[in-house]
Amino acid sequence: VQLVESGGGLVQPGGSLRLGCAASGIIFSLNAMDWYRQAPGKERELVATITSGGRPNYADSVKGRFTISRDNAKNTLYLQMNSLKPEDTAVYYCHIKNYDYWAQGTQVTVSS
Secondary structure (H helix, E strand, O other), rough: EEEEEEEEEEEEOOOOOEEEEEEEEHHHHHHOEEEEEEEEOOOOOEEEEEEOOOOOEOOOOOOOEEEEEEOOOOOOEEEEEEOOOOOHHHEEEEEEEEOOOOOEEEEEEOOO
């Protein structure tokens, strides 16, 4: 199993970023996927999930601002993040539920 993330970086408050997570070694379309994040000094928290059938669910803190999606043809999970706030600053991880497998993480920093 391998998960390779992309798309993190520095953005100003109110800006947008899109994270990607390319999966290999699994039948991607059959697996539910998650995005988590961990801010300095805080516990890792669930941001969004998407079922194998494409049904999303979100933490209250990101509802209406973030969109989780998947492209099964490309074996890739996405997280579109809009209206970013400084409190969204964290390392973001994609995760495969069935394997409890984590990507390496990508830093997102929201700052002016």
